[in-house]
Amino acid sequence: MKDPASFSSRALTVALAAALVLSLALVARPVLDLRGSGNDQGHSPEQPIAYSHRLHAGELAIPCLYCHFAAEKSRSAGIPPLSVCMNCHARVTAPFIDVRAEDAAALKEKRKPRVLMSEEIRKIYDALGLTSDGTPSPDRTPSPVRWNRVHNLPDFVYFDHRPHVAAGLICQTCHGPVETMEKMSQHSDLSMGWCVNCHRRTKPAGTVRRASTDCATCHY
Ligand code: HEC
Ligand code: HEC
Ligand code: HEC
Numbered sequence: 001m002k003d004p005a006s007f008s009s010r011a012l013t014v015a016l017a018a019a020l021v022l023s024l025a026l027v028a029r030p031v032l033d034l035r036g037s038g039n040d041q042g043h044s045p046e047q048p049i050a051y052s053h054r055l056h057a058g059e060l061a062i063p064c065l066y067c068h069f070a071a072e073k074s075r076s077a078g079i080p081p082l083s084v085c086m087n088c089h090a091r092v093t094a095p096f097i098d099v100r101a102e103d104a105a106a107l108k109e110k111r112k113p114r115v116l117m118s119e120e121i122r123k124i125y126d127a128l129g130l131t132s133d134g135t136p137s138p139d140r141t142p143s144p145v146r147w148n149r150v151h152n153l154p155d156f157v158y159f160d161h162r163p164h165v166a167a168g169l170i171c172q173t174c175h176g177p178v179e180t181m182e183k184m185s186q187h188s189d190l191s192m193g194w195c196v197n198c199h200r201r202t203k204p205a206g207t208v209r210r211a212s213t214d215c216a217t218c219h220y
């Protein structure tokens with residue numbers, strides 16, 4: 001038989017622990033700025049390379065997971081390494097229209113076409129320590145591109161991409177019409193209400209239960 005006393009003391013311990021953690025979060029927040037930029041809806045920082053989701057995910061229709069392959073396998077969706085960019089940019093070094101114009105001009109002038117390298121693509125080559133022809137540059141050491149974070153939940157919140165992707169939610173449900181964004185921006189407000197409202201109403205595909213709204217699901 002279940003012991004009601006031990007059950008309620010366990011429940012009490014959990015409740016007290018939760019209350020402690022959360023009151024600490026509340027008290028410490030103004031002091032330590034625990035909130036971070038979680039609620040920063042519309043946040044759209046400048047990026048070191050003018051990468052466009054409208055062009056790549058929209059016009060060129062490259063699947064989100066081609067670059068954010070980690071979203072299925074790990075907590076973070078991750079930003080792709082530059083080697084993924086080089087799958088295409090080893091050849092595409094400037095807008096096609098300019099490359100074609102140069103090819104036509106070279107043919108007319110009976111010379112070899114020059115390698116065209118646009119300013120933004122050059123940044124990829126520079127970061128990889130490569131010259132325009134793709135060989136290691138003697139006077140450049142590779143240094144990673146420092147993309148600026150757009151989304152940033154406070155540290156006391158636990159989020160994981162895996163269960164969401166596994167439940168069949170598409171990226172745009174949370175990130176908005178990314179394929180139209182010239183510059184990435186935060187679409188949802190990432191507030192607790194936003195998370196909980198969806199957990200309350202969403203039944204993961206093939207089940208009758210709803211996503212959990214226990215405090216401990218999202219708070220350590
Ligand atoms: C060709 C590679 C590529 C594809 C395809 C791509 N992305 Fe990205 N994504 C990036 C890069 C690079 C960044 C970092 C620069 C930036 O924020 O624009 C990024 C950033 C993001 C961010 C913001 C990350 C942060 O800092 O919070 C989100 C969200 C995102 N992508 C979602 C998507 C979605 C959804 C799709 C599909 C519709 C998609 N991406 C397709 C390369 C890609
Ligand atoms: C249920 C909502 C939801 C869905 C669905 C979702 N994301 Fe996210 N995504 C978030 C939240 C919330 C964050 C901020 C996480 C943080 O700050 O710890 C985030 C952060 C990111 C980031 C930047 C930080 C990181 O995790 O590396 C990228 C890139 C990203 N998402 C891409 C995607 C892609 C691509 C998909 C589809 C495969 C997707 N997301 C699906 C809610 C979602
Ligand atoms: C699947 C192929 C593919 C991948 C992967 C890819 N790109 Fe592109 N990218 C293109 C094409 C095609 C163009 C358009 C060229 C044009 O304008 O005709 C382009 C254009 C660009 C441009 C603008 C071009 C310019 O000359 O100014 C930038 C910047 C860029 N990509 C950055 C990136 C970065 C950064 C990554 C990796 C995160 C990446 N691309 C991954 C195919 C790709």
Ligand code: HEC
Pocket residue numbers: 153157158159160163164167169173174190191194195196198199202203204210211212217218
């Ligand atoms: C658009 C709907 C939606 C939004 C928004 C959303 N979630 Fe979820 N979440 C789900 C679904 C569906 C599941 C899968 C539940 C399952 O498989 O039992 C889930 C699962 C989870 C899980 C795993 C739970 C477990 O028991 O394994 C965590 C953690 C989580 N969500 C945290 C968050 C946080 C934090 C936010 C806000 C930043 C958030 N979610 C926003 C729909 C959503």
Ligand code: HEC
Pocket residue numbers: 022023025026035038039153154157190191192195196199212213214215216217218219
């Ligand atoms: C589905 C995920 C999820 C669940 C479940 C959840 N929270 Fe939250 N909670 C969040 C997110 C996300 C934030 C951060 C919001 C922000 O940055 O404004 C947050 C923030 C908070 C804060 C900080 C104050 C604030 O408004 O920023 C407190 C306190 C809190 N939650 C208490 C609770 C309690 C108590 C429960 C259980 C009844 C609970 N949470 C359940 C996602 C969740």
